[in-house]
Amino acid sequence: MDNQIIIAIDAMGGENAPSKNIEGISIFLKRNRNKKDFFFNIYGDETLIIKEIKKYKITTNFYKIFHCSTVVSDEETPLTAIKNSKDSSMWNSINSQTIFNSNITLSAGNTGVLFVVSRMLLKTINSVSKPALAGLWPNKKNMNVVLDLGANVECDENNLVDFSEMGAALYKALFPQDSPKVALLNIGSEQIKGTETLKKAYVKLKDLSKYGHFQFDGFIEGNKITSGESNVIITDGFTGNVALKTAEGTAKFVTDSLKYSLTSTLAAKFSILFSYFALKKFKARLDPRKFNGAIFLGLKGPVVKSHGATDALGFYYSIDLCYRIIKGDLMSKIKNNLSHGNGKK
Amino acid sequence: MDNQIIIAIDAMGGENAPSKNIEGISIFLKRNRNKKDFFFNIYGDETLIIKEIKKYKITTNFYKIFHCSTVVSDEETPLTAIKNSKDSSMWNSINSQTIFNSNITLSAGNTGVLFVVSRMLLKTINSVSKPALAGLWPNKKNMNVVLDLGANVECDENNLVDFSEMGAALYKALFPQDSPKVALLNIGSEQIKGTETLKKAYVKLKDLSKYGHFQFDGFIEGNKITSGESNVIITDGFTGNVALKTAEGTAKFVTDSLKYSLTSTLAAKFSILFSYFALKKFKARLDPRKFNGAIFLGLKGPVVKSHGATDALGFYYSIDLCYRIIKGDLMSKIKNNLSHGNGKK
Numbered sequence: 001m002d003n004q005i006i007i008a009i010d011a012m013g014g015e016n017a018p019s020k021n022i023e024g025i026s027i028f029l030k031r032n033r034n035k036k037d038f039f040f041n042i043y044g045d046e047t048l049i050i051k052e053i054k055k056y057k058i059t060t061n062f063y064k065i066f067h068c069s070t071v072v073s074d075e076e077t078p079l080t081a082i083k084n085s086k087d088s089s090m091w092n093s094i095n096s097q098t099i100f101n102s103n104i105t106l107s108a109g110n111t112g113v114l115f116v117v118s119r120m121l122l123k124t125i126n127s128v129s130k131p132a133l134a135g136l137w138p139n140k141k142n143m144n145v146v147l148d149l150g151a152n153v154e155c156d157e158n159n160l161v162d163f164s165e166m167g168a169a170l171y172k173a174l175f176p177q178d179s180p181k182v183a184l185l186n187i188g189s190e191q192i193k194g195t196e197t198l199k200k201a202y203v204k205l206k207d208l209s210k211y212g213h214f215q216f217d218g219f220i221e222g223n224k225i226t227s228g229e230s231n232v233i234i235t236d237g238f239t240g241n242v243a244l245k246t247a248e249g250t251a252k253f254v255t256d257s258l259k260y261s262l263t264s265t266l267a268a269k270f271s272i273l274f275s276y277f278a279l280k281k282f283k284a285r286l287d288p289r290k291f292n293g294a295i296f297l298g299l300k301g302p303v304v305k306s307h308g309a310t311d312a313l314g315f316y317y318s319i320d321l322c323y324r325i326i327k328g329d330l331m332s333k334i335k336n337n338l339s340h341g342n343g344k345k
Numbered sequence: 346m347d348n349q350i351i352i353a354i355d356a357m358g359g360e361n362a363p364s365k366n367i368e369g370i371s372i373f374l375k376r377n378r379n380k381k382d383f384f385f386n387i388y389g390d391e392t393l394i395i396k397e398i399k400k401y402k403i404t405t406n407f408y409k410i411f412h413c414s415t416v417v418s419d420e421e422t423p424l425t426a427i428k429n430s431k432d433s434s435m436w437n438s439i440n441s442q443t444i445f446n447s448n449i450t451l452s453a454g455n456t457g458v459l460f461v462v463s464r465m466l467l468k469t470i471n472s473v474s475k476p477a478l479a480g481l482w483p484n485k486k487n488m489n490v491v492l493d494l495g496a497n498v499e500c501d502e503n504n505l506v507d508f509s510e511m512g513a514a515l516y517k518a519l520f521p522q523d524s525p526k527v528a529l530l531n532i533g534s535e536q537i538k539g540t541e542t543l544k545k546a547y548v549k550l551k552d553l554s555k556y557g558h559f560q561f562d563g564f565i566e567g568n569k570i571t572s573g574e575s576n577v578i579i580t581d582g583f584t585g586n587v588a589l590k591t592a593e594g595t596a597k598f599v600t601d602s603l604k605y606s607l608t609s610t611l612a613a614k615f616s617i618l619f620s621y622f623a624l625k626k627f628k629a630r631l632d633p634r635k636f637n638g639a640i641f642l643g644l645k646g647p648v649v650k651s652h653g654a655t656d657a658l659g660f661y662y663s664i665d666l667c668y669r670i671i672k673g674d675l676m677s678k679i680k681n682n683l684s685h686g687n688g689k690k
Contacts, residue, residue: 140598150532153540187495187586195498195583222590226598235587238540241532242584243591245567250595253485253571257630258603285602 004039005326007319008102011044012071012089013109014308014315018049021108024315025063026056028323031316038323041102043068044089068092072109074308078116090114094121097301103326106293106318108306115151115296115305122301127338130159131298132237133305134170135244136291136321141228142178145171149294150241157200160184160234164205165337166297167232168214173328174321175231179215183230185239186219193219201234211340251286289314293321302330349384350671352664353447356389357416357434358454359653359660363394366453369660370408371401373668376661383668386447388413389434413437417454419653423461435459439466442646448671451638451663453651460496460641460650467646472683475504476643477582478650479515480589481636481666486573487523490516494639495586502545505529505579509550510682511642512577513559518673519666520576524560528575530584531564538564546579556685596631634659638666647675 009025011018025040032038039062042049046067053063068089072081085091090109094117096102107114115133124131134147145167152159168180184201186194191202202218209216217230222243225233235243288307292314296303302325306318354370356363370385377383384407387394391412398408413434417426430436435454439462441447452459460478469476479492490512497504513525529546531539536547547563554561562575567588570578580588633652637659641648647670651663 138598140601153532185587187498187583187590222587222592223594223597225591226594238532239584239587242530242567242580243587245532246570246588246591247567247595249568249571250592251599252568253483254596254599254631256485261630285606286599 004037005104005323006039006041006102007322007326008041008093008096008100008105009043009319010089010093010105010107010109011042011049012068013107013114014306014310015108016311017071017108018044018052020310020312020315022049022052022058023056023312024319026058027312027316028319029058029062031320032323039063041066041093041096041100043093043096044071045069066092066096072113074110076110076113078112081110081113081117082120085113085117091117091121094118094303097122104302104304104322106304106306106322108308108310108315108318111305114303118296118299118301118303122299122303125298125300125334125338128162128166128298130155130162131296132159132163132166134167134295134297136293137225137233137244137247138286138291139226139228139231142175142231143291144225144228144231144233145174146225146233146235146240146244147297148235148237148240149244150237151296152237154238155197155236157197157204160197160201160236161204161208162298162338164201164214164232164234165208165340166334167234169333169337170295170297170325170330171232172213173330173333174324176328178231180213180232181215181217181230182209182232182234183217183220183224185222185225185233185235185243187221189219189221191218208340213337213340248288255286289317291317293318295321295325297334300331302326349382350449350668351384351386351445351447352667352671353386353438353441353445353450354388354664355434355438355450355452355454356387356394357413358452358459359651359655360453361656362416362453363389363397365655365657365660367394367397367403368401368657369664371403372657372661373664374403374407376665384408386411386438386441386445388438388441389416390414411437411441417458419455421455421458423457426455426458426462427465430458430462436462436466439463439648442467449647449649449667451649451651451667453653453655453660453663456650459648463641463644463646463648467644467648470643470645470679470683473507473511473643475500475507476641477504477508477511479512479640479642481638482570482578482589482592483631483636484571484573484576487520487576488636489570489573489576489578490519491570491578491580491585491589492642493580493582493585494589495582496641497582499583500542500581502542502549505542505546505581506549506553507643507683509546509559509577509579510553510685511679512579514678514682515640515642515670515675516577517558518675518678519669521673523576525558525577526560526562526575527554527577527579528562528565528569530567530570530578530580530588532566534564534566536563553685558682558685593633600631634662636662638663640666640670642679645676647671
């Protein structure tokens with residue numbers, strides 16, 4: 001059982017917990033009937049969890065429940081949580097990587113607390129000064145990895161280089177058949193554009209790309225994020241968060257406008273009958289649940305944050321992401337990538 | 346003729362100039378048949394311009410041509426342009442505000458050169474240290490004003506306060522029936538979120554809003570830009586440019602995905618017949634030509650930059666924007682708004 005992937009699940013985090021979390025596990029089991037290389041350490045209220053597990057008839061081969069008496073609320077701040085949350089499902093699902101054999105932790109709970117407690121319990125990788133939050137972003141060809149999405153408001157060039165090395169490792173772990181192509185998000189593609197920090201990071205990344213573990217595509221503008229030319233997009237946490245939220249808002253605005261137009265006349269309503277499957281396909285392709293799961297990179301153990309408001313299917317996609325991260329051997333890839341940068345800073 | 350609005354047009358800037366520029370004027374004339382309160386000072390190659398003017402039978406009552414022997418190319422840098430472009434249509438259309446009676450300048454030419462030459466010839470308003478680039482952005486209710494869209498990579502809190510005062514003035518000039526609601530773009534809506542610069546700007550804007558010339562909505566995240574709750578969105582030029590380009594890229598990505606889905610099956614193709622007018626309405630609502638025209642704010646005279654790649658209809662929307670800016674008395678409104686901030690910095 002050496003190659004078993006052990007995922008620690010915070011079953012109590014997010015809306016409709018533990019119902020959606022356990023249903024998410026059941027979807028994963030259904031879609032991976034032919035596999036046996038995974039196991040869930042489930043943290044939370046044992047009674048509530050067993051009730052849900054019975055509903056989906058999950059076989060005991062695949063999980064163990066660890067009872068936790070408390071839940072981290074959305075109102076908890078990172079500072080008070082360090083004192084208050086030692087008995088919580090979140091805390092124990094993270095600590096599961098240090099005291100048990102879990103390879104990765106998944107929670108849909110309070111992001112700030114998850115970040116701070118993970119950092120405290122799992123520790124930051126020695127050569128990394130700032131861990132970052134990475135996400136998946138759809139593009140014309142497949143998916144991008146984008147980071148930092150909000151963990152660090154201000155970043156220097158060494159942070160951006162670390163993000164690039166870790167982002168390239170994540171991309172390779174998730175899409176092993178493909179090559180990571182790193183680009184820095186900027187306000188122009190010419191080398192003279194942007195802040196001093198970006199210009200310095202450009203020079204360092206160009207140099208590091210000679211090791212061949214990623215291709216460096218230089219600067220790209222925001223409209224190229226979805227083009228699929230580059231697939232590892234690097235930026236500071238402020239810009240990354242604004243870009244992500246702006247893209248989410250724009251996608252919603254455009255699809256809402258479309259919905260409005262398609263229901264504004266009788267003929268248009270009628271047309272939906274004919275385009276039903278096409279529109280369903282369109283919706284499925286951009287379904288945010290498929291991109292659910294932000295990855296904390298830079299800690300000695302990997303942690304995935306699911307959207308709190310997602311449903312069972314969205315939570316399933318986060319579980320699948322955890323599985324692929326460990327299957328793709330993310331931590332060794334990060335270690336290997338970061339070794340190229342040693343002494344270069 | 347005291348209330349005549351005089352627009353200086355660089356007829357040679359952008360793709361397909363002067364054809365699209367003159368056709369844009371002809372569209373404006375057609376759509377404003379009942380008005381007589383405008384006049385165009387047209388700068389560029391007289392022979393080429395007259396050829397186009399004849400095509401659209403534009404009556405001589407509405408324009409005067411000023412022959413210019415050169416054109417600023419896209420490759421020209423701001424530094425060399427100061428030496429080389431004195432005979433150009435762009436230079437003279439800007440200078441038209443200082444040596445003739447033009448109220449505003451419109452160009453679809455080289456953005457960097459337009460910005461630097463405008464700043465040199467028209468001068469920055471005394472209390473403003475950094476002029477900014479403002480744009481129109483669709484929202485659920487109508488349109489936002491967003492700035493800075495890329496003129497200033499780094500901004501301090503006083504710059505953000507100036508942008509707010511000028512953006513509120515622009516909003517009021519363009520939408521006189523509505524009230525400006527200013528918000529700062531951030532990575533969270535709570536007052537403790539974001540950079541020190543943003544926190545300082547928050548305090549100053551809250552104080553300035555007591556004069557009642559704008560409502561201050563505090564911080565908003567990127568997904569709220571299109572919600573229509575706030576209508577003057579303030580950010581530094583780096584973040585603003587990334588947000589704008591990301592929104593453009595996302596809108597294109599979503600509509601391309603839709604097109605692909607709607608032509609992927611025969612039934613879907615058939616459905617387009619029924620939804621033709623609905624889809625046309627959808628496309629019309631988000632037509633980027635309607636939002637064509639970025640406004641340089643902070644100079645002693647207003648300058649509008651049209652997209653270089655737009656067509657005659659897009660150029661028309663920029664002309665209409667110029668007309669509304671002067672009709673709405675932008676410069677007095679800016680002066681009035683900035684007066685509240687005096688001594689507050």
